[in-house]
Amino acid sequence: MAKMNMLQAINNALDLAMAKDDGVVCFGEDVGHFGGVFRATSKLQEKYGKSRCFNTPLTEQGIAGFANGMAAQGMKPVAEIQFADYIFPAFDQIVNETAKFRYRSGNEFNVGGLVFRTPYGGGIAGGHYHSQSPEAYFAHTPGLKIVVPRDPAQAKGLLLASINCPDPVIFFEPKKLYRASVGEVSEDYYEIPLGKAEVLQQGKDVTVLAWGAQMEIIQKAAEMAAADGISCEVIDLRSIQPWDVDTVAESVMKTGRLVINHEAPLTGGFAAEIASTIQKKCFLHLESPIERVCGLDIPYPLALEKEYVPDHLKTYEAIKRSVNF
Numbered sequence: 363m364a365k366m367n368m369l370q371a372i373n374n375a376l377d378l379a380m381a382k383d384d385g386v387v388c389f390g391e392d393v394g395h396f397g398g399v400f401r402a403t404s405k406l407q408e409k410y411g412k413s414r415c416f417n418t419p420l421t422e423q424g425i426a427g428f429a430n431g432m433a434a435q436g437m438k439p440v441a442e443i444q445f446a447d448y449i450f451p452a453f454d455q456i457v458n459e460t461a462k463f464r465y466r467s468g469n470e471f472n473v474g475g476l477v478f479r480t481p482y483g484g485g486i487a488g489g490h491y492h493s494q495s496p497e498a499y500f501a502h503t504p505g506l507k508i509v510v511p512r513d514p515a516q517a518k519g520l521l522l523a524s525i526n527c528p529d530p531v532i533f534f535e536p537k538k539l540y541r542a543s544v545g546e547v548s549e550d551y552y553e554i555p556l557g558k559a560e561v562l563q564q565g566k567d568v569t570v571l572a573w574g575a576q577m578e579i580i581q582k583a584a585e586m587a588a589a590d591g592i593s594c595e596v597i598d599l600r601s602i603q604p605w606d607v608d609t610v611a612e613s614v615m616k617t618g619r620l621v622i623n624h625e626a627p628l629t630g631g632f633a634a635e636i637a638s639t640i641q642k643k644c645f646l647h648l649e650s651p652i653e654r655v656c657g658l659d660i661p662y663p664l665a666l667e668k669e670y671v672p673d674h675l676k677t678y679e680a681i682k683r684s685v686n687f
Contacts, residue, residue, distance in 0.1 A: 363546045363547065363548055363549070364546070364547060364549050365544060365545070365546060365547075366514045366518075366544065366545070366547040367514060367540065367541050367542075367543060367544045368511075368513065368514045368517050368535070368536075368539050368540050368541070368543045369400060369401060369402050369540045369541060370514065370547075371514035371515065371517045371518040371547050372402050372479075372517050372518065372521060372535065373401075373402055373403065373404060373405075373406070374518060374547070374549070375517070375518040375519075375521040375522050375525075376388055376402075376403060376406060376440065376521070377406065377409070378522065378551045379438075379440075379521075379522060379525045379526075380406065380409075380410050380414060380415075382551065383438060384414075385436065385437045385438045385475070386414075386437075386438045386439075386440065386525060387413075387414045387415070387416075387432065387437060387438070387439050387440065388403050388406055388414070388415045388416075388439075388440045388441075388442070389415070389416050389417070389418050389425070389428070389429075389439065389440075389441060389442070390403075390417075390418055390425060390441055390442030390443065390444065390479075391417065391418060391419075391420055391425075391442070391444045392417055392444075393415065393416065393417055393418070393442050394407045394412065394415055394416045394417040395407055395417070396417075398442055398444070399444055400481060400537065400540055402442070402479070402535075402540075403415060403442070421451070422443055422448050422449060422450075422451040422452040423451045423452050423454065423455055425441050425442075425443065425452060426441065426443075426452035426455035426456055426459075426460065426478070427455050427459070428441070429441040429460075429473075429476050429478070430455060430459050430460055430463065430473050430476070432476075433472075433473035433474070433475055433476035433530070434463065434471055434472075434473055436475075437475070438475035438476070438477075438525055439475075439476055439477070440477045440479060440525060441476070441477070441478050441479070442478075442479045442480065443478055443479070443480040444480075444481075445480065445481055445482075445488075445491075445492050445537075446480045446481060446482035446483075446494055446495070446496055446534060447491050447492055447493070447494045447496075448480075449478070449480055449496060450496075452478075453499070456478065456500070456503075456506070456532070457500070457503050459473075460473055460476060460505070460506065460530045461503045461504065461505030461506045461530065462505055463505075463530075464505065464529075465504075465505060472528075473530050474527065474528040474529050474530065475525070475526075475527070475528070475530075476530040476531070477521075477524045477525055477527075477530070477531045477532075477533055478530075478531070478532045478533065479521075479533045479535060480532070480533070480534060480535065481534075481535045481536070481537035481540070482494065482495050482496065482497070482510075482534040482535065482536065482537065482574070483495050483534075483536050483537060483538060483574065483575050483625050484538065484625060484662055484667060484670070484671060485536075485537070485538030485575065485667075485671070486537060486538050487664065487667065488662075488664075489662065489663075489664035490661040490662045490663070490664070493662040493667075494626075494662055495534075495624065495625045495626035495657070496626070497510065497532075497534055497602050497624075497626065497632060498626055498630055498631050498632045498635075500532055500603070501602050501603045501632050501635065505529070505530070506529075506530055506531070506532055506603060507524070507527060507529050507530070507531045507532070507556055507557070507601065507603055507604070508531070508532050508534065508601065508602035508603040509521075509524055509531055509532070509533050509534070509556060509600065509601050509602070510533075510534045510535075510536070510573045510574035510599075510600065510601075510602060511533075511535065511536070511574065511600070512536070512539075512543075512573065512574055512575070512577040512578075512598050512600070513539070513543050513545050513577075514543055514544065514545045514547050515545055515546065515547045515548070516554060516598075516600070517535065518547055518548075518552070519552050519553055519554030520533070520553075520554045520556065520600065521533060522551060522552065522553045522554075523553035523554055523555065523556050524556065526553060527556060531556070534574065536574040536575035538575055539574075539575050539578075554600075556600075556601050556604075557601045557604040557605070557606060558600065558601065558606050558609070559597050559598060559599050559600055559601070559605070559606035559609040559610060560597065560598045560600060561595065561596070561597050561609065561613065562577070562581070562596045562597065562598055563581070563584060563594065563595060563596035564595055565584075565593040565594040565595035565596070565617065566593045566595070566616065566617060567592050567593045567594065567617055567619065567685055568587075568592065568593075568594055568595070568617050568618075568619040568620070568621060568681055568684050568685055569594075569595045569597060569610070569613040569614050569616075569617045569619060569620045569621070570583065570584055570594045570595065570596050570597070570620075570621045570623070570677070570681065571597045571599060571610060571620065571621070571622045571623070571636065572597075572598065572599070572622070572623040572624060573598060573599040573600060573602065573624070574625075575625065576623045576624060576625055576672070577596075577598050579623065579672070579673055579674050579677060580596060580621075580623050580674070580677055581596055582674040583674040583675075583677035583678040583681060584596050584681075586674065586678045587678060587681045587682070587685075590682070592681060592682070592685050594681065595613050595616070595617055597609065597610060597613060599636075602632055605632075605635075605636070607639055607640075607643070610636065610640060611639075611640060611643045611644055614640055614643075614644045614647060614648070615644055615647045618647055618648055618649035618650070619648070619649055619650050619652075619684045619685065620636075620637070620640055620644075620648075620652045620653070620684075621652075621653040621654075621655060621677065621680045621681055621684055622636055622637060622652065622653070622654050622655070622656075623654075623655045623656070623672050623677050623680075624656050624657070624672070625656070625657050625671065625672060626656065626657055627656060627657045627658060627659045627660070628654060628656040628657065628658070628659055629659050631654070631656050631657075633654040633656055634654070637652040637654060640652060649687065650683075650684045650685070650687030651684075651687065653680040653681075653683060653684050655672040655676050655677045655680045656672050657670055657671070657672060658670050
């Protein structure tokens with residue numbers, strides 16, 4: 363075991379994956395000699411050479427198209443999109459090519475083994491072009507898997523599982539935790555199964571659900587609620603697509619209540635999909651309406667970031683509303 367921040371854990375995962383499989387390659391804007399804007403790929407070019415860790419032109423559509431081509435030929439490209447906000451120029455390639463490659467060929471060819479890594483979310487005073495959480499856009503697209511880790515150990519295990527996955531994966535990394543989140547991480551190769559949520563805290567009164575950077579926020583809210591005698595069951599979804607319906611439903615059948623938190627705007631956010639599915643599966647068990655604590659339906663603001671973020675106080679109020687309904 364070693365102490366690592368999230369960037370170090372991601373770098374370690376990439377190192378192990380590249381050592382294990384010659385088909386794994388890393389590329390993106392400034393990824394090679396520079397290690398990327400956040401240094402996630404630092405020293406990988408020195409270790410594996412310019413043919414396996416290299417810079418690309420500043421074109422996200424080109425990065426995604428290049429990744430599709432490499433994956434179609436059996437390689438395992440790990441393509442970095444410098445910020446999740448910049449993934450939109452690559453949207454056509456990801457949604458119309460990456461996601462549909464296997465289906466359109468009747469499984470004659472595919473781009474399994476392709477991973478798009480990209481830092482998402484706010485918390486770094488990045489304003490409206492460096493703070494977005496676009497997971498819901500891609501969750502609407504069959505053929506993609508979407509993964510969001512909450513800490514260094516999770517980031518490493520989930521990234522290794524994503525690289526080894528037979529389906530294309532978008533791996534959203536919470537950038538505000540890159541250096542803020544430090545934990546014990548095994549130095550060995552290990553994978554954490556995709557599509558499986560984790561119950562971090564057992565509770566009986568209300569289920570509180572989030573993913574990525576918002577986990578720290580809901581855990582803080584759960585601590586505040588505990589001081590009021592409210593017992594929260596805390597769940598990290600980990601995978602947005604596919605998402606673990608059974609674990610969430612089992613929890614809600616026990617608690618009778620659900621609070622969902624995500625940083626993306628409320629309207630059309632993935633919380634709506636979760637709420638719709640859970641109300642259908644757990645309708646006769648629900649004691650109160652499902653609560654959504656989300657970002658506002660506005661561009662991500664720079665000056666008013668604290669007002670925008672669905673923080674622990676907003677989550678705590680939602681927990682109280684749910685329990686006192």
